[in-house]
Amino acid sequence: MRQKKEPLIRHELDGSFLHKKLLNWYNKNERPLPWRTLWKKHLNPWHVWVSEIMLQQTVIKAVIPVYERFLTRFPSPTELAIASSEDIRLAVRGLGYYRRFDMLHKACITLTEGVQGMPSTHDDWLELPGIGPYTAAAIASITANEPHGVVDGNVERVLCRILDIRTEPNLPHLKKEFKLMMDSLCAKGNPGSINQAVMELGQTVCTPATPDCSRCPITESCTAHQNHSQHLAPAPKSKINFVEINLQLKIVRYQGKILLVQRPPDAKFLKGTWGFLTNIASGPDFVADGTPINLHDIQILKPIGTIKHSITKHKITAEVVAAECMIPSKFTKNRLVDPEQIESSLVSNLDRKAWNLLQKTSVFS
Numbered sequence: 090m091r092q093k094k095e096p097l098i099r100h101e102l103d104g105s106f107l108h109k110k111l112l113n114w115y116n117k118n119e120r121p122l123p124w125r126t127l128w129k130k131h132l133n134p135w136h137v138w139v140s141e142i143m144l145q146q147t148v149i150k151a152v153i154p155v156y157e158r159f160l161t162r163f164p165s166p167t168e169l170a171i172a173s174s175e176d177i178r179l180a181v182r183g184l185g186y187y188r189r190f191d192m193l194h195k196a197c198i199t200l201t202e203g204v205q206g207m208p209s210t211h212d213d214w215l216e217l218p219g220i221g222p223y224t225a226a227a228i229a230s231i232t233a234n235e236p237h238g239v240v241d242g243n244v245e246r247v248l249c250r251i252l253d254i255r256t257e258p259n260l261p262h263l264k265k266e267f268k269l270m271m272d273s274l275c276a277k278g279n280p281g282s283i284n285q286a287v288m289e290l291g292q293t294v295c296t297p298a299t300p301d302c303s304r305c306p307i308t309e310s311c312t313a314h315q316n317h318s319q320h321l322a323p324a325p326k327s328k329i330n331f332v333e334i335n336l337q338l339k340i341v342r343y344q345g346k347i348l349l350v351q352r353p354p355d356a357k358f359l360k361g362t363w364g365f366l367t368n369i370a371s372g373p374d375f376v377a378d379g380t381p382i383n384l385h386d387i388q389i390l391k392p393i394g395t396i397k398h399s400i401t402k403h404k405i406t407a408e409v410v411a412a413e414c415m416i417p418s419k420f421t422k423n424r425l426v427d428p429e430q431i432e433s434s435l436v437s438n439l440d441r442k443a444w445n446l447l448q449k450t451s452v453f454s
């Protein structure tokens with residue numbers, strides 16, 4: 090006889106109790122983040138959509154100022170659809186992972202070309218470019234009360250502790266199980282708040298290193314709390330194998346202005362962004378990162394120092410040098426910018442760090 094399949098996780102949770110405790114706690118402790126305030130005031134899915142895209146791989150603190158600047162510039166998908174890619178990159182400068190905003194742009198163009206307007210269901214959201222199951226679930230649960238649970242790193246940690254799971258939290262079979270648990274909690278009502286409650290609990294109380302169980306609303310349901318094993322559940326995630334890269338960034342001056350080049354589509358890093366001339370170390374030399382330049386036109390003035398920066402799995406050490414340019418017309422896709430305008434013209438934090446380093450010297454003064 091065929092044996093009955095064992096459940097992946099054995100747990101006896103009282104879902105209704107958890108649901109009630111989490112909602113009560115969230116109603117009293119919800120932080121007034123700008124996207125929450127705007128949603129309550131205007132019930133406009135655009136405000137939620139933009140926040141969900143910006144919060145991908147990015148901490149709340151970094152998102153808030155950019156979110157406000159972005160919505161002032163693009164109050165609806167219509168304004169974003171007709172904007173240039175460069176305008177959009179400037180509006181989200183500093184956030185990184187710029188491809189997500191190319192996809193948001195594409196989605197807004199799709200919307201404005203169609204006749205159906207803003208999506209209203211989880212499945213409609215999934216049809217748009219750049220929207221995967223997580224984002225569709227987050228938006229639909231908040232804006233349409235659809236019972237789709239979300240599972241991010243915070244949710245994984247909280248659920249691992251509730252169940253005292255001491256493996257890595259993001260194993261595929263756990264992800265599936267956690268999704269089912271979140272779906273079932275959402276199905277008990279108020280899915281948008283439940284999703285945000287679990288994430289908020291992970292961000293503010295059930296933190297990775299020092300969970301503050303004395304402030305937690307669900308200690309009675311938490312097995313790790315009962316077993317005093319919060320520090321064991323979950324196990325740390327495997328370390329990412331970072332790739333070390335050495336770069337050289339040239340901050341080039343020509344007649345008092347600073348040269349910015351647009352990195353071409355075949356650049357290894359920061360494709361399409363305007364920034365300083367970028368060269369990647371190849372053996373003992375630096376070769377242009379997809380930027381067609383004639384190095385004979387540049388005279389190096391002085392090395393300024395080095396900066397550290399990470400882009401996805403690349404750990405970058407960049408040597409920053411100041412240089413004078415002789416014949417700027419030799420550069421393709423170049424622009425000369427007043428030094429006062431540089432800060433607002435740079436999209437990437439890599440370039441911004443290099444510029445800040447230069448400001449601490451007197452090389453161009």
Ligand code: SF4
Pocket residue numbers: 247250251294295296300301302305306307308311312313314319
């Ligand atoms: S009781 Fe402690 S470990 Fe358990 S979920 Fe709450 S904060 Fe996390």
